[in-house]
Amino acid sequence: MMQAPSVHQDTLFMTRTTLKPSTMHRILASPLGRPLASGVFNDLKLAMLPREFRMARARAAAFQHDEPEAFLAALGADQEAKRKLVEPAARALTELALRRKALRPVEETWERAMWEDLPIDASDLVALEEERRSLSERAIKPGMLFRFLWNEPSIAPTGFSVPAPVLALQRSADWLANPAELYAAPADPIDVTRSNAIPGPVGEEYLLRFHSPSPFTNGDVVTARVYEPAPGNADIPSFIFGSGLGMSYDLIRYWPEEDYMARRLAARGIRTILPESPWHGRRELPGCYSGEPYLARAPVSIFELFSAQCQEAAILVAWARENGSRKVGVGGVSLGGLVTQQIVGHCGGWPEAMRPDMAFVGAGSGHVDQVVALGHLSKLLGLTDAVRQAGWTDQLLAELRPLLDPPDTPSIDPEAIVACLGTRDSSTPFRLASDLLDRWRVPDENRIIRDEDHMALYTFLIRKPDVADRIAACLLSDAV
Template sequence: MRLLSSESRIRSQPSAGDKPDPILTARDGIARHEFVIISDHVYGMVQWMPGKRGRVVPNPAVSARTAAPEAAIRRAARSPLGAIVARPWVDPVALGALRRWFFPLSRLWAAANAAEGDVERFFVEPGAPADGAWSRRVIGSVLRRHEMARLRAANERARWESAAFGPDPIPPEALGRLDDVRRGAASRHLATRGLLYPLLYSHRVPLAAWAVPAPATMQAAYGTGLDDAAAIYSVPTFMPHIEVSHPAARPSVTEWWLRFATPHGPLATRPGCETVYARVIEPEGLAPGAPTVIAGNGLCVESDLLTNSIDPGAVLAPLGFRVVEVVSPYHGLRTQAGTYGGEPFFAAAPLGTLDLIAGQTLETAVLIDWCRRQFSGPVAVGGISMSSFVAQQVATRCRDWPQRLRPDALLLVSHSGRIEEVTFAGSLIRALGLTTWLQAAGWTRQSLMRWEGLLNPSGAPGLPPERIVSVLGVADRLLPFETGQEVARAWSLPAENVFELNVGHLAMPVALMRDDRPLLRLKATMEGAALMS
């Protein structure tokens, strides 16, 4: 998140050939704010114009690799500015911005995607304003610009994917440039949220297209798992075929992409989620026996679409790890049509929640198998926030898996062992209003607790406690700090493997770039595992 004063201007120059859009003027109420807080998804993608009235225009200059490279991101994280960000104050301030701006803008953005430039279709999408609230000419102009960005992003993704996985060889530098263009186009598409900003002031925009299923629907989908949880988390006898892309050259690293069919049946029926994508980041000169970390991201984090981000590769690769960064279901390259990244995880809870956790757990097993066959070194699984629930399931469910699929180490960051506590006491879920929608669909805390065995870690982990590293923010209220402590105690993690940092939830990635003791501890445990194998 970024804090801008009302004196600030985020300036840009239009790209060649771009025609300026009409400036969309927001309601006068914006001008009362001395400061504005915007998401990193939006920062640099919109222009904040102070004065009597707020004005927002798109920034067409956001292009591939306009921001500093990953080394510069690390330097910034370790600078005095990083010290300011890596503090507990970030969570309450950022949470307000997410609720007030990011989630409503994301819902409008998803509605515009579904409309495909058609004003009539836009008006009937969840979250869109009523017909007549705004001039159709203005709405039409916004949707046309948005649709141009959407089509560009789709076309550049198709070009990149065809080249990356195609039969014809391509120089690594050329493929890297194609990926830059794809990410730039995707970032500009994400940036069109800024075009929709004034619409926030015409009506109360919902934070999501809520589709909470009734308990009976959940029972029909996953009821067998209530008696036999292992059946839901059973790995396939024959692993799916994994396609490996041509290599792409990056400064100081080489990247590959992987794609394969999800082994989880319910996800295979969710259009857009049926194919798994993962990015492999390997630093220059890394030995085949170097440690590999299969890492996930947090809710609504789509680093596979951004030109720059503090992603697992940026954090781990400089420390000598090979990183396999998984694209979670419902996110990034796996976003479903008509939704924004991560939306179904909570908007269709608990069904969407279990789809993601169970699905990504099995997808991680497939990637562990692939890493065992490709590399000789130890393999760890890491998760932060949302994906920590996946990592915890891998840790406990791997007891029933073949030995080769059991990770050598585990990294849990900003984690919790009680998802029901996150639902009813976590500050993010309260801000989203999910509990109201759960109750309206017939759910109670007691009925949700029936499913805890499929969502929470169950029993002892399938790897030694000394190979599990836990990192918690003492001020974390999104995933309450105490529920992460409970996991560390229940699993008897040694004191030297438990790190409690003076930070909340959202600034944890910055904190880890400033204080890499937990990651170095993970590396030491993996090296110890390699010596014992």
């Protein structure tokens, strides 16, 4: 019998035969988590984002450069910063290398256990999954390891390489003339591979893998985690849900979407699929943190990601139908919500098997060009300044609107579109999102409106089951 590594595991943990919901999620969803829904906390969280992104960028550079001088140079540190930071950088790089070394054998064992036909007890597989996530988190979310860079002004949170407007518009000319071409479903069949399953809190959990059909991702491998309901249910609906920017997915211990959406829906009898977005998670580009290319090459990279993730969602919709789901929904929050808008607008031209039946848009927005130029989060992360410095004016950004925004007529019945918006959201502005829903004629009763900003809306999704309940009701209804 194959044995899982037992690093840091006690006897009680080793004998568990199912995964458990994250302790952090239980805390956030409990009365103890109520202060985290306050405006003060959410203002603090937003203010910390540039530091968090700078730390993520440092970790990504450290994966490519094990010498402190090369590491600091890759981050763009000036001469004064290099001189004062070389010693703490050397210590951090040494520690990170040790963490990656500890992860490697566990990750290799997990890979074999998940994708090869090997006998392994459920308790060993659960322990292996928990150990992999714990060690992976220490490597890709190293916490305070790079704290010496927190306030270093010469190192930007994102390594921007914004394309020049004239060249970008020239290269986009054909798509601007026919946006449906950019958002067309994959033309060729795609093989989807399924892993072995881990016993989850509700039902089995496993991975899907397939090559992305998008020219923007160079055919990289898409990974999606699937959460099945308890066995015995017939005609199981499926729901495909996209996370927000910068997520690490199941490479860390607490992935909020897993607990607040996937396992909640699985408990209600709905198979839920959480895909990794392009350039995120396992799909990080060398030297980039999770999601950095989406920001770094904006605004072109924005519609490139939208297009790629839409095509990948089409493959997952078809897979769900082939595996027993008569009804399939799609949705997402923040970045995932913006992608969902494009699916809603363009899926009418897709093959029937790839078209979803319902959609959920969380923290979406109309006129994404204005989100880039004026959104609070864009300003915080330096995106607004970067596109301005590259020569993008409001008028030039607006020329890309046919690629950044979905059509005014949805390809999904408005009665089957559910949205959750925050009236004080200035990152994906409420007014722009509300106007889009008006154009789509989404009924008022399908709009969950909260007096929240962007981060507080996310906290609401984590703490409360309202949205999962509405999605479940929609997918389980005969009306869909």
